[in-house]
Amino acid sequence: MALEFEKPILDLEQKIDEMRKMSDSLDISDEINRLESKVNELRRNVFDNLTPWQIVQLARHPNRPYTLDYIYLMTENFVELHGDRNFRDDKAVVGGFATLGDQTVMLIGQQKGRDTKSNLYRNFGMMNPEGYRKALRLMKLAEKFDKPVITLLDTPGAYPGIEAEERGQAEAIARNLIEMSRLKVPMIVVVIGEGASGGALGIGIGDRILMLKYCWYSVISPESCSSILWRSWDFKEQAADALKLTANDLLKLGIIDRIVDEPSGGAHRNHQEAAHMLKAALLEELDTVSKIKKDKLLDNRIKKFEKMGFWKD
Amino acid sequence: MAWFKRSEKNISTENPKHDVPDGMWIKCDECGEMMHKKQWEANSYTCIKCGYHFRIGSEEYFSLLFDEGSFKEYDRKMKSVDTLKFTDSKPYDKRIEETIKKTELYDALRWGTGEINKLPAVICAMDFAFIGGSMGSVLGEKISRAIDKCLKNRTPLIIISSSGGARMMEGGISLMQLAKISTRLAKLADEKIPYISLITNPTTGGASASFAMQGDLNIAEPNALIGFAGPRVIKQATGKDLPKGFQRSDFVLEHGFLDLIVDRKNMKEKLAQLLNLLAK
Ligand SMILES: [Zn+2]
Numbered sequence: 001m002a003l004e005f006e007k008p009i010l011d012l013e014q015k016i017d018e019m020r021k022m023s024d025s026l027d028i029s030d031e032i033n034r035l036e037s038k039v040n041e042l043r044r045n046v047f048d049n050l051t052p053w054q055i056v057q058l059a060r061h062p063n064r065p066y067t068l069d070y071i072y073l074m075t076e077n078f079v080e081l082h083g084d085r086n087f088r089d090d091k092a093v094v095g096g097f098a099t100l101g102d103q104t105v106m107l108i109g110q111q112k113g114r115d116t117k118s119n120l121y122r123n124f125g126m127m128n129p130e131g132y133r134k135a136l137r138l139m140k141l142a143e144k145f146d147k148p149v150i151t152l153l154d155t156p157g158a159y160p161g162i163e164a165e166e167r168g169q170a171e172a173i174a175r176n177l178i179e180m181s182r183l184k185v186p187m188i189v190v191v192i193g194e195g196a197s198g199g200a201l202g203i204g205i206g207d208r209i210l211m212l213k214y215c216w217y218s219v220i221s222p223e224s225c226s227s228i229l230w231r232s233w234d235f236k237e238q239a240a241d242a243l244k245l246t247a248n249d250l251l252k253l254g255i256i257d258r259i260v261d262e263p264s265g266g267a268h269r270n271h272q273e274a275a276h277m278l279k280a281a282l283l284e285e286l287d288t289v290s291k292i293k294k295d296k297l298l299d300n301r302i303k304k305f306e307k308m309g310f311w312k313d
Numbered sequence: 314m315a316w317f318k319r320s321e322k323n324i325s326t327e328n329p330k331h332d333v334p335d336g337m338w339i340k341c342d343e344c345g346e347m348m349h350k351k352q353w354e355a356n357s358y359t360c361i362k363c364g365y366h367f368r369i370g371s372e373e374y375f376s377l378l379f380d381e382g383s384f385k386e387y388d389r390k391m392k393s394v395d396t397l398k399f400t401d402s403k404p405y406d407k408r409i410e411e412t413i414k415k416t417e418l419y420d421a422l423r424w425g426t427g428e429i430n431k432l433p434a435v436i437c438a439m440d441f442a443f444i445g446g447s448m449g450s451v452l453g454e455k456i457s458r459a460i461d462k463c464l465k466n467r468t469p470l471i472i473i474s475s476s477g478g479a480r481m482m483e484g485g486i487s488l489m490q491l492a493k494i495s496t497r498l499a500k501l502a503d504e505k506i507p508y509i510s511l512i513t514n515p516t517t518g519g520a521s522a523s524f525a526m527q528g529d530l531n532i533a534e535p536n537a538l539i540g541f542a543g544p545r546v547i548k549q550a551t552g553k554d555l556p557k558g559f560q561r562s563d564f565v566l567e568h569g570f571l572d573l574i575v576d577r578k579n580m581k582e583k584l585a586q587l588l589n590l591l592a593k
Contacts, residue, residue, distance in 0.1 A: 158522075160542030160550045165560055168570045169541035170521035177495035178527055182503065197479070197488060198522040198541070205492050219479045219488040219519075229401040229481060243484040244397045253396070255485045302496045306457060308489040309450030310394040 003057050005046055009265065012039040043265055050214070052240040052249075056222055058214035059193050063268035065275065066125075067094055067109030067152045070192060073275030074282070075100045075107065081141075083134060087167065090131030092123040092159070093203070095138040097147065101283050106142035108135050108203060109152030109192070126159035127199060129172035135203045136176050139183055148186040148286055151203045156221065158199030173202040180205035181305075182298060186289040188282060190260070191215045191247075192267075207289045207301055209255070210281060211247040212274075213262045217255070218245035254308060258285070341365050357577040366534050366577055368514060371423040371438035374473050378436060378581050379427035386425035388458060391451050393420060397484050405482040408444070418443045420451040421476070424459040426468070430585035432592065433466070435459050438473040439520075446476035448519050449483040453490030456524065460497040469507040469588055474525040477543070478518020491523040498527050507591050509584065512562075512571075517543050530572045530587060533562040534580075540565075 002010050016035050019028055050058070058064070071078050075098035082089040095108035110127060113119035127135075135151075142149045158169055180187065180203075187206035195204070195217030211217060220228075222240035227233050250256045260281045267274035292300065339353045340346070343365035348356075357377055358367045375384050392413065395406035403411075413419055421443040426435050437459050439446050456472065463470045479487040501508055510528030512521075514537035522541055525531070533539060540560035548555060558564045562574045575583045 158541060160547045162547060162551060162553060162555065162559070165540050165542065165547065166568050168526075168568065170517075170539075171526040171570050173522040173541070174495070174524075174526035177491060177523055178499045178502070181492070181496035181499045198491065198519055201488055201491060202522070205495070218485045219483070220481055225481050238401075242397065242399050242401065243481070245484065250485055253486060255489055302500060305489065305493040305496045308493055309453050309486060310396040310483075311450045311454050312392050312394055313388070313390075 001062050003054070003061065005050075005054055006265075009039060009043050009046060012042060047265065051237065052216070052243075052246050053222065053237040055214050055246050056194075056216045056240050058266050058268075059216050061266065061268045062114060064193055065267050065271045066114075067107075067111045067154060067192065069271055070152060070275050070278060071098060071107050071109070073272060074279040075105075078107070081138060084130045084137055086133060087130040090123075090128050090134055091121055092125050092127045092155075093131040093135055095135060097142075100150070100279070100286070103286070104145075104147050105286070106138055106147050106149045107152070108138055108149065110155040110200075110203070112154060112193070123159060125155045125194075126157055127155065127202070128159050128161070128164045129167040129169050132158075132169075132172035132176050132202050136179055139180065139187075143183050143185050146185060148188065148290065149183065149206075150188045150190065150282060151206065153189065153191045153195045153200045153204055153217070154193030155196055155199050156194055157196040158202060173198050176202050177205060181301060184294055184298065186286065186292070186297065187301075188285050188289065190278065190282070191217045191256070192278075194221075196221055205301070205305070207292075207297060207304070208257050208285045210258045210260050210285065211250060211256045212260050212267060212278070213247055214266050215247060216240075216245040217247075217250060218243045339367075342367070357580075359577055364535065364576070366514065366536065368441055368475065370440045370442055371418075371473075374438045375423075375425065375427070375436065377577070378429055378471075378584065379434075380429065380431065383427040384425050385427065386423060387462070388455055389423065390419050391455060393449055393451050393480075393483070395482070396486065397482070399482040399484070401482075408482070412444055416440070416442050420455070421446045421448065421480075422452045422455050424455050426462065429581060429588065432585060432588045433468050434471055434584075434588065435463050435468050436471045436473065439475045441475040441477075441515075444480065445478075446474075446520070447478060447480035447487075448476060448490055449480035449487045450490060453493045456494050457497050460501050463501060463506050464504060467504075467506055469509065469591070470501060471509045471511055471584065472524050472528075473511045473513060474516040474520045475513045476516055476518065476520035476525075478520065488519070491519050494524050495527065498524060502529070507588065509587065511580070511584075512539055513537050515539070517541065517560075526570065528572075531570065532583075533565065533571050533574050534577055535562055535574055537562045539571075 078098035080096040110125045112125035113122040189206035191211040222236040225239040226235040263270040263273040341360040344363040346362040399405040424437040512533040
């Protein structure tokens with residue numbers, strides 16, 4: 001699958017590949033070099049000038065690495081832990097202990113599927129209340145054994161279902177917000193794909209908020225925003241602009257602390273490299289927050305969110 | 314987290330000046346009963362026949378709940394800043410100015426101190442009339458300051474919710490207000506100062522997924538719509554018909570998320586009783 005604005009790049013790359021195959025019999029290395037610099041320039045041109053809507057599309061790219069991809073590529077000894085000890089195991093969120101660098105961490109993240117079958121199994125990364133409760137259980141487990149928590153955000157939203165309401169979707173998220181704000185271990189949040197509203201924030205309070213370069217994070221999806229404010233689904237591009245939902249915007253607004261770079265052409269072009277980049281950033285951040293005393297850590301966390309907002313007295 | 318649902322009656326972007334209607338005679342939205350305004354007011358703005366709870370605003374709640382003359386408001390004129398330069402059908406700053414003129418309110422929440430049967434309390438009350446009770450920076454900052462007051466004087470906190478969700482025109486900043494308020498409420502809880510969430514019709518989206526559901530006690534008015542996703546969104550997402558009474562106060566209590574449902578006419582007495590129980 002390719003996005004519309006990726007196609008010229010992919011076409012050219014394919015042409016280069018074909019020429020390479022021919023180059024055994026023909027001397028066309030000059031031509032190949034020429035095309036290679038051309039494709040690099042084209043890629044730079046496209047990716048340096050992405051619109052917010054194009055970034056939203058990249059964040060949803062079906063080949064993008066998901067939570068489990070990052071976990072397997074970044075860590076060792078991952079042991080997935082299941083269930084909220086109450087109702088059931090929500091497959092839209094995964095979590096467990098793993099070794100990152102040389103320390104044990106708790107990793108928790110929303111998990112999407114790659115095809116229809118796995119998407120149904122993962123509920124498209126849309127958590128139910130038991131998912132938020134499972135995440136909280138794992139956070140508390142990490143706190144008990146004094147392990148840092150890393151959460152990976154990638155969800156189109158909390159699931160808007162009848163049973164989700166019956167089991168208290170709002171209460172589940174609300175409780176997580178309170179508990180995350182006073183969890184006595186370092187917490188690092190990373191937006192790795194889509195960060196849609198309360199469904200994302202439900203596992204998204206921490207000491208450091210990171211965001212991969214081609215992700216979006218906001219209060220509502222551009223489509224839903226369009227349908228409500230413009231009263232039509234057709235204004236998603238304007239809505240994406242207006243919401244200021246890209247990593248660059250959010251860094252300026254003080255909502256995130258750091259942008260994590262992605263491989264050229266986006267994380268989906270090279271999972272290994274994307275995971276490598278994220279791992280490097282996480283190790284740095286863990287090193288920094290782990291040095292902060294527990295009391296100070298919680299004070300800082302409160303102060304971090306206290307500052308957010310703009311008003312006139 | 315939409316802050317209004319066009320399909321529902323009484324909810325529109327073009328809000329009337331106040332939620333409380335003009336004129337001397339009031340018609341019940343539910344049963345059609347005609348009441349004199351004085352009768353209706355004396356009945357705490359509920360229907361004298363069927364008990365229907367009309368939507369009211371912060372002004373009415375302050376006067377219903379606080380002892381006469383005890384209310385002191387803070388930060389009344391705090392207002393939004395259009396940091397994103399957000400424009401849909403009109404620029405956000407223009408929308409704010411127009412709404413201020415129309416409603417004579419400055420944002421969707423007011424707060425102040427006062428006494429409830431002689432017991433000091435801080436009350437934050439939302440106004441649905443102000444852009445659908447949508448939550449932005451002003452609401453986040455006002456609640457934070459109200460909590461600071463509670464922490465300083467060891468005063469119980471009451472937040473009266475009425476909201477369709479976060480304010481889209483403040484983008485991610487409005488979402489972060491949920492985090493901001495939650496971290497402050499955690500602090501209040503750590504100090505063992507009571508927080509009562511009083512939930513009124515409707516409370517969905519960000520408000521329900523944060524402070525409305527974070528009370529030591531979660532109390533609702535009868536038949537209030539309370540949920541995370543709005544009914545229209547759920548219907549659209551699931552393609553299913555919604556059960557009768559879905560997301561209404563009784564339903565939410567039966568599923569275990571409310572401590573009690575209290576008729577508005579008894580609200581002040583019930584709050585005083587609870588605050589007394591916690592204080593003694
Ligand atoms: Zn009636």
